[in-house]
Amino acid sequence: MSDRSIRKWAGRxxxxxxxxxxxxxxxxVRAEKAVIAAFVRSPHAHAKIKSIDTAAAKAAExxxxxxxxxxxxxFGFGTVSGSIPFPGKNGAMPVSPFRPVLAHDIVGHAGEPxxxxxxxxxxxxxxAADMVVVDYDTLPAVVTLEQAMSGNTQIWPQAKGNVAHEWATPPDPDGAKQKALDEAFKSAAHVVKVDVVNQRICAVSMEPRAATAxxxxxxxxxxxxxxxxGVAGIRAQVAMTMKIDMPKLRVLTKDVGGGFGMKASTYPEYPALLAAAKKLGKPVHWTSTRAESFLTDNHARDSIWHVELALSPRGKFLGLRVKGEMNAGAYLTGVAVLIPTLHISGCMPTVYDIPQVMVESAIYFSNTVPVGAYRGAGRPEANYLMERVIDAAARELNIDQAELRRRNLIKPExxxxxxxxxxxxxxxxxxxAFEKALEAADYKGFAxxxxxxxARGKLRGIGVGCYLEISGGHYEEPARITFENGKxxxxxxxxxxxxxxxxxFKQLVADQLGISDDDVDVTFGDSARDVPGFGAVASRSAxxxxxxxxxxxxxxxxxxKGVAKTVLQAGDAxxxxxxxxxxxxxTGRRVTLFEVAEHAREMKKxxxxxxxxxxxxxxxxxxxxxxxxxxxxVELDPDTGEVxxxxxxxxxxxxxxxxxxIVEGQIEGGVVQGIGQAIGEFTRYDTTSGQLLAGSFMDYMMPRADSVPSLTVLHNPTRCTTNLVGAKGVGEAGTTGATATIVNAIENAISAAKPLPLVMPLTPQVVWKALQDA
Known part of the structure; x- marks a missing residue:
C-alpha cells in the first residue's frame, strides 16, 4: 500500500x-405522484387477532x-426475518418463529403491523388508519428476561421455556478445557463474582426509516x-421474504442519516410497500414517525451476564467464567444469535492474559421489539463485563484499579x-496503550x-476501561474500478x-493510482449497478x-502498464x-492513465x-x-445524584x-453513544402490559452537549497484519470502551464500603440512591 494512503488531517x-x-x-427522493402509506399497529404486546374491520377506513376520503x-x-410471503443457521449446544439450530409482513392471527409485540x-x-x-377496528383477545405478556426464563407464559410453542438458542465455547469434546478451567478456580486464592446488566436501548437515528416502493x-x-x-443485504432479505429472484428487485440508497446497525436489517414495512405498489400500480411511500421508530426499529443490548474471575494471591488472572442471557424480543433478527455468542467470546479475554475462559449464553423470546445489531453488537457488552469484574476484584483485593490491570495485560512479545x-x-x-492513556489522563494527579x-462539596471519581473487540464480521468484500467519462x-x-x-475511499483510490482526488468518483447504493458488498457493519469497511x-x-x-508499453511502442525499454x-x-514519450484507459477500451473492441x-x-x-x-x-452532587x-x-x-x-470523529461519536447508555438511555417497558414507556424523547434520554466533556483522543497504532491496508475497525471503538469507564468512575466516586449492584443507566435518581446505600 502506498505511504500516501495515510491522510493525517483532511476535510470530508x-x-x-x-x-x-x-x-x-x-x-x-420519493417518486413523483407517490401515494402515502400508514400502518395500523397492535396496541397490545401479546394478543390473538379475532377480526379486522376495514370498512370505515376504505370508505374514508x-x-x-x-x-x-x-x-x-x-404473494405467498415468507418470514420477514429469521436467524442465520448457527449451531448451539449439541448442534441444535436456533428456534426462529415465522414473522409475518402483517400479523394475521397473533401479535408478538406492541407496534407490530x-x-x-x-x-x-x-x-x-x-x-383512515385510526378507523380500522381490530378485535383482539389479549394474552399475558412476557417482557423481562426474568419473566421469559420463568417459562410461566409460553410465547411460541416451538420454543420450550421461551428459549431460542443455547450455546457454549470453546469446543471441548473431551472435557479437557472444562477440567483445566475448574482446576484454575479450585487453585485460586480469590474468586470474584459480579452480575452485570446491559439495559435495552434504541438506535434513534437522526433520519427515521422511510421507503418508496x-x-x-x-x-x-x-x-x-x-x-x-448496504443495498445487497437488504435486497437479499426482502427478496427472500417476497419469494422472488433477487434480479427482480432493485434497492436504492443515497444519503442515510445514521444507522448504527439498525438499518442493516429488513422490516415488515418493505415487502408490504412493494406489494401495495404492484396492486395499485402506483409508487407507494412511507416515512416512520419518531414514535413508530421507538416501537418498530430493532432494539439493542438487553442482556444479563454472570461473571466469575479467579485470581492468584497477587492478583494474577487465572480463569474466567461467563454465563449470560439475552432478551431477543418477539422474533429473531438475522444476527441476534451472534451477539451473545461469537461477538462476546470473540472479544474474550480482551487485553488480559487469562489462560482459561469459558463463555455460555442463552437467548430468550419475549413480547418486545426484536433485538438486532447496534454499535458494537456484543463487543461493548463483553468489555463491560470484563472491566466491571476487574474493578470488583481490585476492591476486594485492595489493589489499585490501574495496578491490577497492569499486572495482567498481554505482553507485546x-x-x-x-x-x-x-x-x-x-x-x-x-x-x-495503557500507560499512554494513564499519563495523558494524569492518573497520578487524581488525588x-x-x-x-x-472542597467544593462534590464527590470525584476516576474510572479506567480497557477494551478489545473483534471487527470485520464477514471477511470477504468486492470492489470495482472503472474508467468513465474521464473519471x-x-x-x-x-x-x-x-x-x-x-x-x-476516494483518497485511497487516488493514492493507490497516483492521481488527484478530483479524478475519482465513488458510487454505492444501487443494487443494479454497484458491487454486492456485505454492507457497513461490524467496523469492517476500512x-x-x-x-x-x-x-x-x-x-x-x-x-x-501492459497497454502503456504498446501505446508507447516501448519494446524492451x-x-x-x-x-x-x-x-x-x-524519450519524451508519455501517456496518462486515463489515456491508457481509452486506448485499452478501443483495443478490447x-x-x-x-x-x-x-x-x-x-x-x-x-x-x-x-x-x-x-x-x-466524574463529579457527583451528593444532594441530587447528578453526574x-x-x-x-x-x-x-x-x-x-x-x-x-474521520477516525477521531468516529471515536468521539462512539464515546458519546456509550455515555448515553451509561447515564441515561433506557427502552423501558411496563412489565405487566408490555407497553413501551419510553416512546419519545420526553421519556428516552439522549446525551446532550452538556452531558459530554471535551474529549482527549489519542492513538497507539500497531499495523494490522490480516488485511492489505493495515487498518483495524474504529466505528465501534468509542462505544465499546465508554460504558464501563463511566460506570467505574461513578462507582469510584461513590466509594462504597460494600459492593453496590449498579445497573445502567446511572441516572441522578439511581446515583442518589446508591449514595444513600453507601
Whole structure:
C-alpha cells in the first residue's frame, strides 16, 4: 500500500452538500405522484387477532386501499426475518418463529403491523388508519428476561421455556478445557463474582426509516428506495421474504442519516410497500414517525451476564467464567444469535492474559421489539463485563484499579496471541496503550483533583476501561474500478451513514493510482449497478473495502502498464509510472492513465486484448482486533445524584489510520453513544402490559452537549497484519470502551464500603440512591 494512503488531517467531501441542504435522504427522493402509506399497529404486546374491520377506513376520503394479511395472500410471503443457521449446544439450530409482513392471527409485540392504509395524502392515510377496528383477545405478556426464563407464559410453542438458542465455547469434546478451567478456580486464592446488566436501548437515528416502493409490470421489476447500510443485504432479505429472484428487485440508497446497525436489517414495512405498489400500480411511500421508530426499529443490548474471575494471591488472572442471557424480543433478527455468542467470546479475554475462559449464553423470546445489531453488537457488552469484574476484584483485593490491570495485560512479545476462546490477536501493544492513556489522563494527579472537588462539596471519581473487540464480521468484500467519462469510478458495497466513506475511499483510490482526488468518483447504493458488498457493519469497511480497493487498484496498474508499453511502442525499454503518467525515460514519450484507459477500451473492441482497465476484485481478510484504554473522571452532587463527566481520555489502536480526522470523529461519536447508555438511555417497558414507556424523547434520554466533556483522543497504532491496508475497525471503538469507564468512575466516586449492584443507566435518581446505600 502506498505511504500516501495515510491522510493525517483532511476535510470530508460529503460535508459541503449536506451542510447546504443538498442531501438526498429517502424522504427527499420519493417518486413523483407517490401515494402515502400508514400502518395500523397492535396496541397490545401479546394478543390473538379475532377480526379486522376495514370498512370505515376504505370508505374514508382520499383512501385508495386498505390491506390486511389476507389481501396479500397472493404473494405467498415468507418470514420477514429469521436467524442465520448457527449451531448451539449439541448442534441444535436456533428456534426462529415465522414473522409475518402483517400479523394475521397473533401479535408478538406492541407496534407490530396488522394492516396498511394507502391514501392520497399522509393526513388521509393516518386518519383512515385510526378507523380500522381490530378485535383482539389479549394474552399475558412476557417482557423481562426474568419473566421469559420463568417459562410461566409460553410465547411460541416451538420454543420450550421461551428459549431460542443455547450455546457454549470453546469446543471441548473431551472435557479437557472444562477440567483445566475448574482446576484454575479450585487453585485460586480469590474468586470474584459480579452480575452485570446491559439495559435495552434504541438506535434513534437522526433520519427515521422511510421507503418508496414501485413496480414496473412491463419488466416485472420491483424497486425499493430506502436508507440502508448496504443495498445487497437488504435486497437479499426482502427478496427472500417476497419469494422472488433477487434480479427482480432493485434497492436504492443515497444519503442515510445514521444507522448504527439498525438499518442493516429488513422490516415488515418493505415487502408490504412493494406489494401495495404492484396492486395499485402506483409508487407507494412511507416515512416512520419518531414514535413508530421507538416501537418498530430493532432494539439493542438487553442482556444479563454472570461473571466469575479467579485470581492468584497477587492478583494474577487465572480463569474466567461467563454465563449470560439475552432478551431477543418477539422474533429473531438475522444476527441476534451472534451477539451473545461469537461477538462476546470473540472479544474474550480482551487485553488480559487469562489462560482459561469459558463463555455460555442463552437467548430468550419475549413480547418486545426484536433485538438486532447496534454499535458494537456484543463487543461493548463483553468489555463491560470484563472491566466491571476487574474493578470488583481490585476492591476486594485492595489493589489499585490501574495496578491490577497492569499486572495482567498481554505482553507485546506474546503477539500473535492465541486466546482461550479461539480468535488469535494478530497485533497490539496493550501495555504501551495503557500507560499512554494513564499519563495523558494524569492518573497520578487524581488525588489532588479529588481533594479540590471535595472542597467544593462534590464527590470525584476516576474510572479506567480497557477494551478489545473483534471487527470485520464477514471477511470477504468486492470492489470495482472503472474508467468513465474521464473519471476513475470506484464502486463499493457498504452504504455510509455518516462515516465519511466517500472521502476515505476516494483518497485511497487516488493514492493507490497516483492521481488527484478530483479524478475519482465513488458510487454505492444501487443494487443494479454497484458491487454486492456485505454492507457497513461490524467496523469492517476500512479493512475490507480498503483491501479490496488496494487489490483492485494494483491489478489496474498491472493491466495499464501492459497497454502503456504498446501505446508507447516501448519494446524492451522500461516504462515507469508516477503521478498518473506512464513514460519512457529520456524519450519524451508519455501517456496518462486515463489515456491508457481509452486506448485499452478501443483495443478490447478490436480484439487486441481480452480485458480493458475496468477491474473487479474480491478481498479476503481475517478479523482485526482494535483495542485501547479509556479514562474518565466524574463529579457527583451528593444532594441530587447528578453526574458531571469532567475529563475523558480515549486512546485507541485502530491500526493504520486512512484518515485521522474521520477516525477521531468516529471515536468521539462512539464515546458519546456509550455515555448515553451509561447515564441515561433506557427502552423501558411496563412489565405487566408490555407497553413501551419510553416512546419519545420526553421519556428516552439522549446525551446532550452538556452531558459530554471535551474529549482527549489519542492513538497507539500497531499495523494490522490480516488485511492489505493495515487498518483495524474504529466505528465501534468509542462505544465499546465508554460504558464501563463511566460506570467505574461513578462507582469510584461513590466509594462504597460494600459492593453496590449498579445497573445502567446511572441516572441522578439511581446515583442518589446508591449514595444513600453507601
Amino acid at each position: 467531501y460529503e460535508d459541503g452538500p449536506l451542510l447546504r441542504g443538498e442531501g438526498q435522504y429517502t424522504d427527499d 382520499g383512501v385508495l386501499a386498505v390491506y390486511t394479511a389476507k389481501d396479500f395472500e397472493e 396488522v394492516a396498511m392504509v394507502v391514501a392520497k395524502s399522509e393526513a388521509a392515510a393516518l386518519d 414501485t413496480f414496473d409490470p412491463k419488466s416485472d421489476q420491483y424497486t425499493l428506495w430506502t436508507g440502508t447500510q 506474546k503477539m500473535p496471541y492465541q486466546s482461550a476462546t479461539g480468535p488469535k490477536y494478530d497485533s497490539g501493544d496493550f501495555p504501551s 489532588a483533583r479529588k481533594k479540590d472537588s471535595k 476513475c469510478v470506484i464502486s463499493m458495497g457498504p452504504a455510509p451513514q455518516g462515516q465519511g466513506h466517500i472521502t476515505v 479493512m475490507l473495502v480498503g483491501s479490496a480497493v488496494v487489490q483492485t487498484a494494483d491489478k489496474v496498474l498491472v493491466k495499464a 522500461e516504462v515507469t509510472y508516477k503521478s498518473g503518467v506512464f513514460e519512457i525515460a529520456k 478490436q480484439g487486441a486484448i481480452e480485458e480493458n482497465l475496468d477491474t473487479n476484485e474480491i478481498a479476503h481478510t481475517g478479523p482485526s482486533f482494535p483495542n485501547g484504554c479509556h479514562v474518565a473522571e 458531571d463527566i469532567v475529563r475523558y481520555t480515549a486512546l485507541s489502536d485502530c491500526g493504520v489510520m486512512l484518515n485521522q480526522t
